Amino acid sequence: MSHANALLTPRGRLLLARCVVEDGWPLRRAAERFSVSVTTAKRWADRYRASGPAGMVDRSSRPRSCPHQTSQRRERRVVGLRVTHRWGPARIAYHLGMNPATVQRILTRYGCLLLRWTDPATGAPVRARRRQVVRYERDAPGDLIHVDIKKLGRIPDGGGHRAVGRAQGVRNSGAHRDPNRKRKAPGRPNLGYAYLHHAVDDYSRYAYSEILTDETKQTATAFMARALDHFAAIGITTARVMTDNGSCYRSHLFAQLLADNGIVHKKTRPYTPKTNGKVERFNRTLQEEWAYARPYTSESERVAAFPAFLHAYNHDRGHTALKGASPADRVPNLAGQYS
Structure with a gap:
């Protein structure tokens, strides 16, 4: 105006x-x-x-009456079909004999999320609408623990190519190579991997993590036992654990550990890492703020920096999904506890 x-x-x-x-x-x-x-x-x-x-002064241009306005009963039928059948506006319109544009306006007015923003199995929101935080999360700590393994290539003594350049990095890798470890590619030393085992609480995003030497069923099961003890020590009672379909998580040994503790084991859909999105997001944060945050001159130097990163992540770092709070702010009885 x-x-x-x-x-x-x-x-x-x-x-x-x-x-x-x-x-x-x-x-x-x-x-x-x-x-x-x-x-x-x-x-x-x-x-x-x-x-x-x-x-x-200006007056509203809204008509005093609208004889062709969609009735409230019909609008409820539109919303009901969206919730119970997960139909799009076109299919709902064809079913009720309406215009698809009219159905879309009704769904928008009632705040229905786009189908691609909801979980296909449960219908729960998995993505925020504009200016709204609607991401799904459990109601309390321990309701669901996301578990995963992240592999990172080891850094040779003297530094890898990120720290000292490609030529010197190759020479350092060759000197650091274990002669008993076979090369997987000609001319490329096989330094092996560091296996980071994670357990991330869905509600608080609190993470328990260890750097281990492999991803066998024995190692994964032992890590899970220590993670459960750690969560119990800070007041979190684990009810469910979600993993991918890796062989270590499909083992009888891992299943027996969860069964002995009365924990439900949930598995992600094959080739769908977003189902385990909380721990996948932790992996990204870990790479950006620790693994590749600065050039390290050895694997031991990077490993030594890991506890400080994990403590900062759990106690000091504000999380967007938590509106600026840290995971520790959402975990009861955590005073004095450190990862």
């Missing part, structure tokens, strides 16, 4: 109406003076006679 002193804002309308009503100007003369049509001049003069200066 233009500034308050412009013509035919409330002030300009009032001047026009007073010229006609109080000063007796003909409508045509007033219309020419204010550069409007005669119909417009008559409208504001009539409003001034009926309501005085208060009638010069």
Whole structure:
């Protein structure tokens, strides 16, 4: 809207109406003076006679009645079909004999998320609408623990190519190579991997993590036992554990550990890492803020920096999904506990 002193804002309308009503100007003369049509001049003069200066403000253009408006009962049917059948607006429209555009406006007005923003199996929101935080999460710590393994290539003594350049990095790798470890690619030393085992609480994003030497069922099961003990020590009772379909998690040994503790084991859909998204996001944070945050000159240097990163992640780092809070802020009885 233009500034308050412009013509035919409330002030300009009032001047026009007073010229006609109080000063007796003909409508045509007033219309020419204010550069409007005669119909417009008559409208504001009539409003001034009926309501005085208060009638010069804008009024809603909404009609007093709308005979063809969709009934509330029909709108409820639209929303009901979306919730129970997960149908799109076109299919709902064809089923109810409506226009798809009308159905889409109803769904938008009732705040229904797009189908691609919801979980196909449960219908739970998995992505936020604009300016809203609607990501799914469990109701309490321990309701669901996300478990995963992240492999990182080891850094040779003297530094890898990220720290000292490609040529020197290759020489350092060759000197650091274990002669008993076979090369997987000609001309490339096989330094092996560091296996980071993670357990991330869905509700608080609190992470328990260890750097281990492999991903066998014995190692994964032993890690899970230590993670459960750690969570219990800080007041988190684990009810469910979610993993991918790796062989170590499909073993009888891992299943027996969870069964002995009365924990439900949930597995992600094959080739769908987003199902285990909380721990996958932790992996990304770990790479950006620890693994590749600065050039390390040895694997031992990077390993030595890991406890400080993990403590900062759990106790000091504000999380966007938690509205700036840290995981420790959502975990009961955590005072004095460190990862």
